[in-house]
Amino acid sequence: MSPRAQVYILAALLTLLGASLTIYKHFALGFPLLPGEYRTVWTIEAKVRFNADGGPVKAALTLPRAQRNMEVLGETFSSSGYGFNIVHEDDEHRAVWSRRQASGVQSLFYQLDVHQTPGAALEQSLDLSTEVVKPMLGAREQEAVRQAIYSLVEAGRARSSDVSTFTSELLLALADTRNQDRNLIFGYYKDRSFVDVALVVLAAADIPAHRIRGLYLEDDRRRLDPEDLLEIYDGKRWVVFEPTSGTPGVPKNFFIWQRGGKSLLDVEGGRNSGVTFSVISNDVPARDVAMLSTSKEKEALVDFSIYSLPIEQQSIFKLILLVPVGALVVVLLRVFVGLRTSGTFMPVLLAIAFIETQLLTGLSIFVLILILGLWVRFYLSRLNLLLVARIAAVVITVVILMGAISVVSYKLGIEQALTVTFFPMIILAWTIERMSILWEEDGPYEVVIQAGGSLLVAVLAWWVMTNRYIEHWTFNFPELLLVLLGLVMIIGNYTGYRLGELARFRQLVR
């Protein structure tokens, strides 16, 4: 195979690999393609309060299960002085706090961060009991209530076609304060909640049903009590109803805490127990959410990546990953334009320094050091030193110049000039040496051309490297480097004319 074909095949493979990894990371792992994307993360805090009797205490709180449309990013428990454990029984997770001795008001906290993802609210696989326990409505004085319940059931059944529509009708009737039967029932069950009553009526109608406890996620809510939804079994599957409106489906922003099963909170050795919730929403960079949600499964792509490094090294890599982009700029300008620079990749190093110093500061410091350095170098060249010693002398001079620039500018109150330290000194010294040779051999015109070319490329590279999209892509999708590699390989195969040659060979056309 000809080298040219190999280049194209290899470049295509690299590009394909890089692009597919990027697409996978975006769609499967949720890494945002654009910078500045934010996701809402809800922080829900459950506060368990009770009065301890002075003896051993045990409090058990049912914990929410992983849900399809809600991604749990992290949970924390705070329980000073308490032993803590999470027990799993019958599909349920419960947090158990325990202590040998406690008295007075006790507060226990459980906090979790949740991120809402698009998708169905409930998975259907949950194995819940469909057994119906008929309400006890036998005594004589309850005859009226029983009559009312069955009358409601009959009315609802007449106006519905299946279990689902029946439930809707029933819930609407229960919410209608003008309905005599309904008022009678609620008069009897004074101390029960709406959902409790609805469960009784549904049991009387022989429909398996249970309560869902949860929270409406709204920003900045405190001391929320859990709210209830109804879930009924229509013969094939479980359907959720919002009780007061009678509409099927889980309301938007409803976070399901407990579904069916036991009580929400059990406290032994305490009285007046209760759970209240508070909810705050945070806007968190989308990448952090993606990182948190993938960290548990230890995605190889994330685990074996720059993100697994300590933060300090990550920030260094953030800069290093920009170098290939700068190199691409150099390649483009060399191959397609034909700009002459002093030292092939010296402009990239300059661009990196500019990132740290800001452009204008960097440019003026660079030009200042170059001019002062050239001046010193011209003097040094009269002293007949050996080359390496002379360059070392220039290095030392550059260091002294940098120190002087820092101190003087600091005293003058120009703090920006302190960033002079980001310039690579050895590179500066070599540049000065090369420029002065160029001056001697080819004249100052060539110095201006090459220094100008270098600075132009450096500024362009800086401009590309500080682009927020480029920064975002190189750091979050380092696999795009493979695409870059493929691109550079293809450019390396370009045999067309350079822009400069269109001018250079101009007179040949005439």
Added chain:
Amino acid sequence: MQFRLPALRLPPFFRGGLVSPFKLRKLGILGMNARNVRYIARYNDRDKYPIVDDKLNTKRAARRYRIPVPDLIAAFDTQPTRTRIMQVIGPLQQFVIKPARGSGGKGILVIVGRDGEDYVKPSGNKVTALDIQRHVSNIHSGLYSLGGKPDRCMVEALVDFDPVFDKYSFEGVPDIRVIVFRGFPVMAMLRCSTHDSDGKANLHQGAVGVGIDLATGKASHAVQRGVRVDTHPDTKMPFADLEVPGWTELVKLAASCYEMTGLGYLGCDIVLDRKRGPLLLEANARPGLAIQIANGIGLRTRLEHIESLDMEHLEKNVEERVAYSMDYFAARTTL
């Protein structure tokens, strides 16, 4: 050391605009990218580079192939002492000091005479023994070599230039560049220094590039700084009268560099000595493209013609190859 302020002059790039790449292509002009990818990378093996990149190696190889070169007086492998340099150059009236691995004519110091303790450059400027020692030291430290690698320094006899070009050169010596592709000479030019070029033969510094007809050795075209000229700007001599003596010998010398170096795409720099005739100054594995401007024609069509030749042609000897090129690449017009 001279401090000259940059002349206020627009870079050539901005003068006169651009031409369409399709026109350049149609004229068979070779661009830098195409040269690098299609010719240098394909026909020049890396392992043959040291033969041309180090002039001492070139000299050794030339001796083996009986190609005449300027005499080597001395070569310093290590940083020499002051006494050693003085031993070598002390008795000499004329000599050239150059780095073995220099490129583009950088670091070449030509001494044409003595004035008491001082040495005289072609421009008439004087340098001291101390300046020469510093220059040698710079060469050794790698100032002129690629990538700053430590270099060797050579002292060469000054070529006794054939006076035929005296009228076409100012303060410097003209040399002839022949591009040899797969052993076939494809294009030639003469580089004449001018006052502008400060005695140097680099076209981008203002030297005149004169295209030479491969068939006859006569000038066919001349250009200075991209502008066509008919006479030398300093001596006012018309290039139409220019003819390189012993042209066939010179082209044969260039063509035989193919066997010597094994490089498929090659630039040979040749000077004419008064007594010895053409001498190989150096060979170049990455010859520039200015030769097209000097000749006013593109290189690409010629290279592609050689590429299309079958094996029978490629196995020809030097004489046959030169005869073929002289016949096939004869210039259509001469000055």
